[in-house]
Amino acid sequence: MRARNRSSRNNRRGRKGSPVTPPPVTPAPPAPPTPTTPLDPVVTIAQSIEARDQLSLSLPALQAQHEAARQEFLRTLAGDLQKTVSDAVRERWLAWQSTEARAVEQLEARQQLLNLFTQRVETFKQTSLDETTRALQSVITRLTNERGQVGADQSALNARLAKLTDELKPLQIVLPSPAPPRDPKDKPGPPTRTINDKNLRLSAGKKRGA
Numbered sequence: 256m257r258a259r260n261r262s263s264r265n266n267r268r269g270r271k272g273s274p275v276t277p278p279p280v281t282p283a284p285p286a287p288p289t290p291t292t293p294l295d296p297v298v299t300i301a302q303s304i305e306a307r308d309q310l311s312l313s314l315p316a317l318q319a320q321h322e323a324a325r326q327e328f329l330r331t332l333a334g335d336l337q338k339t340v341s342d343a344v345r346e347r348w349l350a351w352q353s354t355e356a357r358a359v360e361q362l363e364a365r366q367q368l369l370n371l372f373t374q375r376v377e378t379f380k381q382t383s384l385d386e387t388t389r390a391l392q393s394v395i396t397r398l399t400n401e402r403g404q405v406g407a408d409q410s411a412l413n414a415r416l417a418k419l420t421d422e423l424k425p426l427q428i429v430l431p432s433p434a435p436p437r438d439p440k441d442k443p444g445p446p447t448r449t450i451n452d453k454n455l456r457l458s459a460g461k462k463r464g465a
Contacts, residue, residue: 296383296386297386297389297390297393298390300376300379300383300386300387300390301390301391301393301394303372303375303376303379304376304390304391304394304419305394306368306372307369307372307373307375307376308415308419310365310368310369310372311369312411312415313365314362314365314366314369317361317362317365318362321358321359321362324358325355328351332344332347332348332351335347380426384426387426388423388426388427391419391422391423391426392423394419395416395419395420395423398412398415398416398419399416402416
């Protein structure tokens with residue numbers, strides 16, 4: 256009897272101490288993909304035109320800045336070499352070489368980007384003539400409005416507008432001009448029947464014979 260009670264108590268303890276397995280968690284369904292807005296080709300081409308022009312404008316200034324820094328360094332280095340040739344001068348030379356390499360790398364990168372965007376715009380002219388024409392017109396309109404703002408660089412804007420206008424003219428010549436609306440009065444009338452003179456003479460002869 257005591258053995259049975261001990262066994263039942265052990266069974267109850269085992270049931271109470273056993274871990275409870277939680278129910279499986281169902282993963283949440285994936286979120287639906289966000290719909291993407293289709294790109295406007297005119298906006299895309301206009302952005303490429305703007306990038307090309309900005310690179311074209313900034314590259315000469317960067318080249319001039321780089322050349323001025325080089326000449327200034329050589330001038331000061333020449334003055335120091337007149338005094339002494341020391342390790343400090345050598346360290347300055349090595350430091351300048353590192354700076355020069357970074358400047359040349361930056362110039363080359365901008366030149367490569369300019370070439371890429373120039374080629375991209377030329378490709379658009381071949382494949383999307385109408386959209387390229389409208390993109391150039393939108394850039395010209397924006398710059399024209401910007402020219403009227405206070406503090407605008409009139410000289411730079413006028414020069415850029417002149418280049419864009421020259422670039423636009425050949426494209427407008429290539430585009431076919433829409434046909435003018437037709438006047439209702441000019442509509443062709445019903446087709447007229449052509450009378451054969453020979454048949455008319457034969458018909459008249461038969462009537463006389465009758």
